[in-house]
Amino acid sequence: MAIAQAPPRERARPARAPRTPYVLIAPAVIAMLAFLVYPMASVVYYSLQHYNVSKPWDNAFAGLDNFRTLLFDDPLFWQSLAFSAKWVVTEVALQLVFGLALALIVNETFIGRAVSRALVFSPWAVSGVLTTGIWVLLYNPTTGVSRYLADLGLMNYGAAPLANPDTVFWAAVLAELWRGVPFFAILLLADLQTVSRDLYEAASVDGASRLRRFLHITLPHLKDAIILSTLLRAVWEFNNVDLLYTLTGGGPAHQTTTLPLYVATTAAQSHNFGYGSALTTAAFLILTFFSIAYLRLSKFGAR
Amino acid sequence: MMTTQTTGRTLDRPALPEPVRLPRRRHRRRSAQRVARWQIYVPLGLYLLFTLVPFYWMLVFAVRPRGSDSLLPWPITLENFDTVWNGLGFGIFFQNSLMVGVASLIATTVIALSGGYALARYNFRGRQLFMIAMLCTQFIPGAMMLIPLFEIFRTLGLVNTLWSLVIAETVFQLPLSLILISGFIRNIPMELEEAAWVDGCSRLRGFFAVVLPMLRPALVAVGSFAFIHSWNNFLFALMFVSEQEKFTVPVGLAYTLGEFSVDFGALAAGGVVAALPVVLVFAVIQRYLVQGMSAGAVKG
Known part of the structure; x- marks a missing residue:
């Protein structure tokens, strides 16, 4: 990736002003130190404390107590972690497949391409809460699609996908898919446009089929973009709680509670900041570990 | 097969000037034509449906009068916005x-x-x-x-x-x-x-x-x-x-x-x-x- 390499032209640096880059970058550094690094450090500190805003008399140094509770006495931690994994893998895999297909389609030349692009990309700009609002309308038994299908005799009345434990997962997956596919489509389309036309022409002169051209030219070219976008998206899907918080609230019976959603509810509802911080620290460590492992295993950047 | 198809199409085109003079351009046209139209429009249309129906649903519910069951955004009322x-x-x-x-x-x-x-x-x-x-x-x-x-x-x-x-x-x-x-x-x-x-x-x-x-x-x-x-x-x-x-x-x-x-x-x-x-x-x-x-x- 470009950011890892040194800037190409050191000779351009004016020798008289070595302070310039520090001055230029100072606002960014100060903002991030104060509002990202310091809060993170304090999360790690709180995770070693008994710290409950509603029970201040119990506040004290806890050592690793919170982590012991988390590992051995909290089935909801493991349950939410397992659900997070299921949620992230399902979402990222489906978004990648549909996003790649969509990018390949809108990369072709056809009439109405510009409009089609704008339309299919548009849900990208929609918030999690708004996605919930729209899909609540669509899923509701009285206002939703199922009701109008039932009017036509195609379905039974009363289908409520969000209330039914068998369907709630896929109902949430579909809603998030609607909003998530454009992200991949945009990133992969951006990368597709840098494939050299000559390669395709050479390959077709050599008689390569379209499938072979896709497998041997397009996919290798997209490899790094796919690795990076799946990683970014996986982290994002893991961390983002807006949709599930408003769509299912983590229910029914904690069935759709991800780890960060568990953190948010622990912080907001039970005010147990110490334990919430331990959960957060665990989430951060798990995420960092898997991200590094993913980059290593996928040989990111290797040609 | 692909080549014959493309050549056939190129020959059908009345306005194309002597192809010898524009070799690169001809190639480019050929690669653009490789995908049949329906292979673009059918999946794209399906996906557009998936994208736009939710937006449409929201719009209809926003502008239709209370108690209406219609799925068409007519007649329009702004009472919900008010x-x-x-x-x-x-x-x-x-x-x-x-x-x-x-x-x-x-x-x-x-x-x-x-x-x-x-x-x-x-x-x-x-x-x-x-x-x-x-x-x-x-x-x-x-x-x-x-x-x-x-x-x-x-x-x-x-x-x-x-x-x-x-x-x-x-x-x-x-x-x-x-x-x-x-x-x-x-x-x-x-x-x-x-x-x-x-x-x-x-x-x-x-x-x-x-x-x-x-x-x-x-x-x-x-x-x-x-x-x-x-x-x-x-x-x-x-x-x-x-x-x-x-x-x-x-x-x-x-x-x-x-x-x-x-x-x-x-x-x-x-x-x-x-x-x-x-x-x-x-x-x-x-x-x-x-x-x-x-x-x-x-x-x-």
């Missing part, structure tokens, strides 16, 4: 969201521009460390920052102000914006700037005269990211602001959703209010977006 805008306070939420969005757009762009220039054009001690730190921040769950950020804002007396949202949004947008902008600046040849210096420009004037105009796609991408993210953010607004006059649109929308008997007309109208600005911004910038992406970090 309810949410004046009755539920979306007029104020809209203003709040707009202020937060514009403020974080400006803050993010300016800070990322100056930092991105430093990262792209200077090699200074701590640069590598900063780069790594920025990548690490991408793994921080926003939900994780709720507790400590709340404590900080309480200390600073910023709880229940829109400034808390502007700061949190800007800080979370900065890493990606810095990466994008510095990647973009690195792609601008240094010689252009050097030429400006030779002509007597200061480094600063050279930057404004040469670099800034070429950064337009990157600035559009970064600025619109910042605006859209801050317009959409829910969790920070939910946690840091509890007075109703300071609510943003997503929080207002979540409260509409949380009512025991949801007023679906109002929900849909609130949704349209929430969607309109970002979808409009998006429609204008989406062309730049792909450009900005391909020249920025992703390509590497």
Whole structure:
């Protein structure tokens, strides 16, 4: 990736002003130190404390107590972690497949391409809460699609996908898919446009089929973009709680509670900041570990 | 088979001048024609249906009169918009969201521009460390920052102000914006700037005269990211602001959703209010977006 390499032209640096880059970058550094690094450090500190805003008399140094509770006495931690994994893998895999297909389609030349692009990309700009609002309308038994299908005799009345434990997962997956596919489509389309036309022409002169051209030219070219976008998206899907918080609230019976959603509810509802911080620290460590492992295993950047 | 097909089509074309003179162009046409039309339009049409039906559903419920069952947006009534805008306070939420969005757009762009220039054009001690730190921040769950950020804002007396949202949004947008902008600046040849210096420009004037105009796609991408993210953010607004006059649109929308008997007309109208600005911004910038992406970090 470009950011890892040194800037190409050191000779351009004016020798008289070595302070310039520090001055230029100072606002960014100060903002991030104060509002990202310091809060993170304090999360790690709180995770070693008994710290409950509603029970201040119990506040004290806890050592690793919170982590012991988390590992051995909290089935909801493991349950939410397992659900997070299921949620992230399902979402990222489906978004990648549909996003790649969509990018390949809108990369072709056809009439109405510009409009089609704008339309299919548009849900990208929609918030999690708004996605919930729209899909609540669509899923509701009285206002939703199922009701109008039932009017036509195609379905039974009363289908409520969000209330039914068998369907709630896929109902949430579909809603998030609607909003998530454009992200991949945009990133992969951006990368597709840098494939050299000559390669395709050479390959077709050599008689390569379209499938072979896709497998041997397009996919290798997209490899790094796919690795990076799946990683970014996986982290994002893991961390983002807006949709599930408003769509299912983590229910029914904690069935759709991800780890960060568990953190948010622990912080907001039970005010147990110490334990919430331990959960957060665990989430951060798990995420960092898997991200590094993913980059290593996928040989990111290797040609 | 492919070749015969294409040749056949090329011969059918009456207006094509002697192909010998335009060999490259002919190739290009051929590669553009390789995919049959239906193979584009059928999947695209299906996907458009999936994308647009939810938007359409929201629109219909927003504009149709109470008690109507029609799936056609006719006759149109604005009573739902009146309810949410004046009755539920979306007029104020809209203003709040707009202020937060514009403020974080400006803050993010300016800070990322100056930092991105430093990262792209200077090699200074701590640069590598900063780069790594920025990548690490991408793994921080926003939900994780709720507790400590709340404590900080309480200390600073910023709880229940829109400034808390502007700061949190800007800080979370900065890493990606810095990466994008510095990647973009690195792609601008240094010689252009050097030429400006030779002509007597200061480094600063050279930057404004040469670099800034070429950064337009990157600035559009970064600025619109910042605006859209801050317009959409829910969790920070939910946690840091509890007075109703300071609510943003997503929080207002979540409260509409949380009512025991949801007023679906109002929900849909609130949704349209929430969607309109970002979808409009998006429609204008989406062309730049792909450009900005391909020249920025992703390509590497």
